[in-house]
Amino acid sequence: MVNPADIFRKGKERHTKTDRIDSQIIARELKEGLLESIVFPDPQREQLRSLFRRRNELVKDIRQIKSHIKMQLLYYGIKVQEEFDNDHCSHGFGDWLDGLDLEYGTGKEVLESRMRSFRFIDREFRDVSNQLRKWTKKHYKGEYMLLRSIPGIGPIVASGILSELGDLRRFTNIKHLAGYVGLAPGIYQSGDRVRHTGVSMRSHRLIRSYFIEASWQAIRTDPVMQGYYRKHQGKNVKSVIVKVARKLLSRTLAVIKTGIPYQIGVVE
Structure with a gap:
């Protein structure tokens, strides 16, 4: 298996692409010894990588939820306090949000629904982070330290x-x-x-x-x-x-x- 970006194309080959042409180019590059194979991780490290990437997905989800909450507050004409106006969604921000007094219950329910989503994802984020640290330290302790x-x-x-x-x-x-x-x-x-x-x-x-x-x-x-x-x-x-x-x-x-x-x- 090779990286497609490493396969050199001459002249017209850059503007034409078919399976036959691709096969000819790969065969030529392979014959001339110009291709280097990519490294495949072993199953254990590959699944650890999946856990690390899952954590990054949760980071993005948390940021997205806070963005939605801030947009909802802006829609209601409520200004977020300066100490909470950042990319992080702290427990202090959640407590402040819970203490907001809105005129109608429907608006309150929207914010509470978004906070329930946040708290669920935040719990997942913490669990995945703990498992990631624990697994890496256990199975790759020497390199980790x-x-x-x-x-x-x-x-x-x-x-x-x-x-x-x-x-x-x-x-x-x-x-x-x-x-x-x-x-x-x-x-x-x-x-x-x-x-x-x-x-x-x-x-x-x-x-x-x-x-x-x-x-x-x-x-x-x-x-x-x-x-x-x-x-x-x-x-x-x-x-x-x-x-x-x-x-x-x-x-x-x-x-x-x-x-x-x-x-x-x-x-x-």
Whole structure:
């Protein structure tokens, strides 16, 4: 099995597609030794990945429900208190919502119905998160604890890395891993003109987003990472945090390959 994006098409082949043409192209590329097979996870890791992705589905559901609740309140002319005006749906927000006094019972019932949906999904979210952490720590304890030693990488991020990326030892170097995750810088050169195009569009978007989020936490807890971030201050914030994420990714590969936990404050 190969990635369709890795199959090179010449000239007219880019504009014509039939099963026969596709077969001829694959046979040609295979004969010339230009194709690399993709990695299939073992059943245990594949099902762990399904659990991790289920958690992300529930995160989206929670955000969607809160958005619907806020739209309902806006429709009724009720302003959400500033402390609750965010993407999270805290218990405080639920208590505040329960305490609202609406003129008609039907409007109250709509909000209560939405809150019942939220509380059900929130309970599912917590259960799935607990099972994800528990299963990863039980079956991949060595790698899990190595990843947890890195500032910024919490239980969920560690579980995501192990489920989505599989065995990191299969990556030969950081360039190989960064290219897979999508934290490799793009470049376009024509003659003397060189233009950096930012991160690659081809990526593992879910894990890349987790590394970006983990990088914000890393610069708060690790003095080395904090110094690296400050060294690039003044530049585009998004570009800088991608640099930090790539450095965090490098640490991730290093601790897995060496089997040595990361030590905070050690200059790299």
